[in-house]
Amino acid sequence: xxxxxxxxxxxxxxxTLAAFHLGxxxxxxxxxxxxxxxxxxxxxxxxxxxDLPLLVGSIGAxxxxxxxxxxxxxxxxxxxxxxxLLGLFKYGSFIARVMGWPDxxxxxxxxxxxxxxxxxMVLAERWRRGRLPRSPDASFLGYAACIAFFAHLMAGxxxxxxxxxxxFERSTARGFQPDEVAEGLMIVLLGLAKKLVxxxxxxxxxxxxxxxxxxxxTLTLLEAWYAVLxxxxxxxxxxxxxxxxAIGLARMFSIRFPLNxxxxxxxxxxxxxxxxxxxxxxxxxxxxxxxxLGGNRHGEPRRLLNLMLTMLLGxxxxxxxxxxxxWGGLHGLYLIIHEDWQRRRPRWMRLPPVLAQGLxxxxxxxxxxxxxxxxxxxxxxxxxxxxxxxxxxxPAPLLALAPWLGHIVQSVPVLPAxxxxxxxxxxxxxxxxxxxxxxxxxxxxxxxxxxxxxxxxLLGTGGFTVxxxxxxxxxxxxxxxxx
Numbered sequence: 001x002x003x004x005x006x007x008x009x010x011x012x013x014x015x016t017l018a019a020f021h022l023g024x025x026x027x028x029x030x031x032x033x034x035x036x037x038x039x040x041x042x043x044x045x046x047x048x049x050x051d052l053p054l055l056v057g058s059i060g061a062x063x064x065x066x067x068x069x070x071x072x073x074x075x076x077x078x079x080x081x082x083x084x085l086l087g088l089f090k091y092g093s094f095i096a097r098v099m100g101w102p103d104x105x106x107x108x109x110x111x112x113x114x115x116x117x118x119x120x121m122v123l124a125e126r127w128r129r130g131r132l133p134r135s136p137d138a139s140f141l142g143y144a145a146c147i148a149f150f151a152h153l154m155a156g157x158x159x160x161x162x163x164x165x166x167x168f169e170r171s172t173a174r175g176f177q178p179d180e181v182a183e184g185l186m187i188v189l190l191g192l193a194k195k196l197v198x199x200x201x202x203x204x205x206x207x208x209x210x211x212x213x214x215x216x217x218t219l220t221l222l223e224a225w226y227a228v229l230x231x232x233x234x235x236x237x238x239x240x241x242x243x244x245x246a247i248g249l250a251r252m253f254s255i256r257f258p259l260n261x262x263x264x265x266x267x268x269x270x271x272x273x274x275x276x277x278x279x280x281x282x283x284x285x286x287x288x289x290x291x292x293l294g295g296n297r298h299g300e301p302r303r304l305l306n307l308m309l310t311m312l313l314g315x316x317x318x319x320x321x322x323x324x325x326x327w328g329g330l331h332g333l334y335l336i337i338h339e340d341w342q343r344r345r346p347r348w349m350r351l352p353p354v355l356a357q358g359l360x361x362x363x364x365x366x367x368x369x370x371x372x373x374x375x376x377x378x379x380x381x382x383x384x385x386x387x388x389x390x391x392x393x394x395p396a397p398l399l400a401l402a403p404w405l406g407h408i409v410q411s412v413p414v415l416p417a418x419x420x421x422x423x424x425x426x427x428x429x430x431x432x433x434x435x436x437x438x439x440x441x442x443x444x445x446x447x448x449x450x451x452x453x454x455x456x457x458l459l460g461t462g463g464f465t466v467x468x469x470x471x472x473x474x475x476x477x478x479x480x481x482x483x
Contacts, residue, residue: 224385
């Protein structure tokens with residue numbers, strides 16, 4: 001079931017919300033949590049019911065493991081079992097191809113990366129603190145609700161058990177809170193607008209360019225940059241919209257999720273970018289990969305190696321393909337260069353904020369190419385186009401006004417629209433990209449905005465959201481649902 005569908009918004013969400021709050025008021029905490037967990041299982045299994053037993057079994061097995069995880073052998077065994085299951089489903093085919101073994105052809109269960117990492121955090125917290133955050137009579141239900149809650153089951157955010165389990169067990173006692181439901185609904189609508197109006201609107205521009213590169217097409221400088229700029233906006237608004245929806249849905253159930261997205265394209269350094277992009281995943285990688293590898297405790301060369309290994313594993317987490325390893329490796333290299341620059345530069349030498357932001361954004365845009373391109377050949381083709389090695393496409397109106405440009409640079413008379421030919425012309429596509437980047441770079445994000453600005457934002461985007469729900473074609477999943 002997808003968030004941006006009438007079935008979810010008009011049927012599933014109202015019924016689940018009413019059942020949870022009324023169940024808590026009439027029958028108490030336990031039945032309310034049972035209703036929420038059951039509804040979350042329905043949400044998860046709606047499209048692929050075959051994956052549901054894996055989720056249910058994982059929750060039950062990990063709860064039993066967590067009760068024994070104060071002992072080192074159970075903790076290590078539990079983490080190994082979770083990583084082994086994730087590795088089998090997510091990387092089995094990839095490893096088989098690399099080793100030349102027969103492909104097991106295992107389909108990737110929905111959300112397995114997120115609910116696996118979520119449960120590893122439970123085991124780690126149990127190991128470190130020697131206890132489960134719990135109330136005397138509903139510890140399993142609180143745990144199961146924490147893992148299965150439909151608002152973050154598919155793509156996060158990853159929440160610490162100590163932050164969330166007790167919230168589930170206490171939220172039933174609060175009952176229906178009109179202010180929280182209204183605020184949560186507003187955040188959900190704004191997130192849907194980002195997804196349905198902006199992210200899905202930029203997708204055709206990006207798809208046209210990257211599909212051409214995948215089929216061996218030669219993209220000129222402008223064509224390649226239009227595609228990359230469009231995809232950068234697509235994934236930005238897609239994940240920003242999802243993060244808002246997750247926070248808004250949780251708020252409607254009196255649950256407070258941590259912030260997971262904070263205007264990352266405004267970052268002044270690559271380190272700052274990772275403090276703003278998928279913030280809870282960055283925190284997980286720091287706490288469960290970088291620090292266990294040794295962190296900064298064994299000298300500078302080892303610290304930089306740990307940093308690179310963390311980013312390589314973070315890239316591989318996004319998908320079992322070399323292009324994701326390349327994406328993670330690029331970000332690892334960026335972080336190493338940043339650390340080296342910070343250590344070696346004179347104190348007086350500091351980049352102006354605009355230049356620092358521009359260099360950081362350029363590095364991020366280049367790294368998005370292997371992330372989006374279907375293979376390494378398409379990645380190289382796209383990078384060649386971005387570097388201008390395939391020539392510069394000059395739009396026909398500009399060439400008509402200044403024909404002498406055709407003698408200075410290699411050109412083509414018309415720049416093909418990067419979207420469907422039935423949608424936007426080149427000037428319209430250019431205007432859309434400009435508007436998108438103005439929104440990203442100049443406007444405050446949802447969590448920086450004042451309540452009044454949020455209200456105006458709701459009025460301005462609510463109509464577009466409703467229109468998209470009613471007249472759009474089949475709903476498209478969020479990009480992070482693939483990971």
